[in-house]
Amino acid sequence: MRILIGTTEICGWISLLADSLKEKGHKVITISDKNSFFQDRKYDISKSNIVYDFIAFRIKNNIFRKAGLFFYIKLHILYKNLFHKDLDLKLTPFIKRYFYKHTDLFIHIWSGLEQDDSDLPEFKKNGAKIMSFFVGSDVRHYPTFAKEFNIELPPNPDYTEQKLMPLIHKIRMHEKYSDLIFSAPDQSSLFLRPYYRLQVPLDLKKYKYNNTGNKIPLIIHIPSNPLLKGSVIIFSAIETLAAEGVDFKFLTFTNIPNTEVLKHLSEADILIDELYAHGPGVLGMEAMASGCVVATKYWEQSPACFRPPVLSVNPENIKEKLREILTDDDLRNKLIVEGRKYVEKFNQVNTVADSFLKKMNSTFEMPD
Numbered sequence: 001m002r003i004l005i006g007t008t009e010i011c012g013w014i015s016l017l018a019d020s021l022k023e024k025g026h027k028v029i030t031i032s033d034k035n036s037f038f039q040d041r042k043y044d045i046s047k048s049n050i051v052y053d054f055i056a057f058r059i060k061n062n063i064f065r066k067a068g069l070f071f072y073i074k075l076h077i078l079y080k081n082l083f084h085k086d087l088d089l090k091l092t093p094f095i096k097r098y099f100y101k102h103t104d105l106f107i108h109i110w111s112g113l114e115q116d117d118s119d120l121p122e123f124k125k126n127g128a129k130i131m132s133f134f135v136g137s138d139v140r141h142y143p144t145f146a147k148e149f150n151i152e153l154p155p156n157p158d159y160t161e162q163k164l165m166p167l168i169h170k171i172r173m174h175e176k177y178s179d180l181i182f183s184a185p186d187q188s189s190l191f192l193r194p195y196y197r198l199q200v201p202l203d204l205k206k207y208k209y210n211n212t213g214n215k216i217p218l219i220i221h222i223p224s225n226p227l228l229k230g231s232v233i234i235f236s237a238i239e240t241l242a243a244e245g246v247d248f249k250f251l252t253f254t255n256i257p258n259t260e261v262l263k264h265l266s267e268a269d270i271l272i273d274e275l276y277a278h279g280p281g282v283l284g285m286e287a288m289a290s291g292c293v294v295a296t297k298y299w300e301q302s303p304a305c306f307r308p309p310v311l312s313v314n315p316e317n318i319k320e321k322l323r324e325i326l327t328d329d330d331l332r333n334k335l336i337v338e339g340r341k342y343v344e345k346f347n348q349v350n351t352v353a354d355s356f357l358k359k360m361n362s363t364f365e366m367p368d
Contacts, residue, residue: 004103007047008110010135011282012258015041016201020353025345027111029057029099031113043325050090054095088166096122099173103128105360106173110138117170120177129360132178133198136281140187141167148189149299151276154227180359184306185299186278188265196359197305200285201349208266210302211336217326218271220292221252222283230275230315237319241326265290269332270325272296275315280308285347293325293332297318309338 003021005014009032018028030043031050035206045053054289055072058361059065079087095111099106100122108130113119121290123130142159146152153159169189174181181195188195212218219238223229231252238250253264261283267270271287273279288293288308298312313321325332345351 001026002102002104003107004031004099004105005107006109007112008133009038009041009043010110011200012038012133012199012232013109015043015201016349017353019203020201020349023350024353024357032355035320036301037256037261038332039257040319044239044289045178049093050095054098071178093230096131099123099300100126100128105129105131108132109176117173120173124177124321129180130178131180131356132182134181134183134187135198136187136277136313137182138166139171139190140277141190141349142219144189145277147231149186153276154230154232156227159228165359180356182356184278185302190344196356197303199306199352199355200204200282201345201352202285202289202343202346202347203349204289204344207262207286209340210266212267212291213334214269216247216249217332218249218251218267219270219272219326220320221262221272222256222264222273223252223254224283226254228276229273230318231277233315233318234272237322240319241323242360246323246326262273262286262290266290268292270295270311272313272318272322275313278302280310283308284308284310285343289343289347291312291336291340293335294339295321295325308342309335 003026003298005018005028009015014030014032021028024234031045031047032043033046033048033108034278035041036043046056047165052069052072055068056065060105076087079085095118098241099113100119103123106128107124120130141164142153142162173195175191181193182198183191183195184198196362221231221234223231225268226232239288243247251264251268253260265287269292271284271292273284273287275297278299280294280298284294284296293311294308295313297314298310311321311325324336346347
């Protein structure tokens with residue numbers, strides 16, 4: 001099967017899924033620009049340099065490839081000098097048309113070939129199947145999410161005054177054209193159509209599982225967005241517990257590469273993740289793979305297919321829940337062991353890929 005995956009790298013998923021699907025014998029093309037947190041990941045075509053990379057990808061012979069790229073660069077300069085226009089804008093529609101006609105399955109992650117998702121009907125028109133992987137703020141409307149789950153978000157106009165119609169348009173396009181949609185409850189408040197519960201794919205060989213057995217537990221907090229993760233509340237709880245004499249160490253990091261994240265996770269005992277959106281997300285799953293207890297907001301009404309062993313916390317109980325996990329060695333060890341078993345069962349990338357391919361190839365049934 002000819003599979004196209006793109007076009008915005010989130011948490012390394014594009015390259016991770018591509019490797020797994022290639023192992024299964026599929027022909028896979030990846031499209032994405034580099035993600036600053038995953039600099040080691042490689043893609044066949046960068047979205048911002050699509051014409052040059054497409055030529056390089058299509059010409060297999062090294063000598064012909066160099067000649068083709070040399071000719072393209074010269075033609076690009078000539079075209080700009082003669083017409084004062086960018087040749088890439090002229091050629092890009094032809095490249096997109098190639099993908100529409102030569103793809104059996106398009107896996108959409110965050111964004112597609114067109115900003116307004118008008119690529120979806122083009123794929124469909126040419127017989128391709130479409131899977132939509134929604135991962136958070138690509139479809140979450142924060143005011144609706146907060147109302148549905150009775151959550152008081154921190155005051156910030158980026159979230160409390162978020163525009164509704166662009167998200168409605170995106171979601172309805174995918175609900176109309178996608179064969180399968182994968183999402184999670186707290187980002188799906190605007191959905192009309194059923195979806196499958198998204199499972200986070202992990203390459204477990206990347207994670208060094210280390211149940212440290214530290215007598216003085218190490219807590220870490222690695223917020224991608226401190227405001228939305230509830231970092232101010234978390235820091236206050238940490239300071240109070242330290243003042244009360246609870247014994248622990250605490251480290252926090254922001255904007256570090258994934259390789260450093262994994263190193264810190266394997267050295268820690270507890271990850272405090274987030275207090276507003278429901279987890280565990282990718283970071284939480286990585287923490288469980290690495291030997292950490294994950295303290296995160298969790299939706300207790302989650303479906304049976306998503307019951308990870310986490311320490312369920314919120315802005316009101318964070319201090320007492322942390323006190324409990326810091327002072328109960330048996331509970332901490334139990335959650336660490338169960339966390340690793342959970343990701344081994346549900347989140348290995350080959351397991352996730354097998355699951356969605358099976359769903360695609362079977363008669364569509366109501367998601368669990």
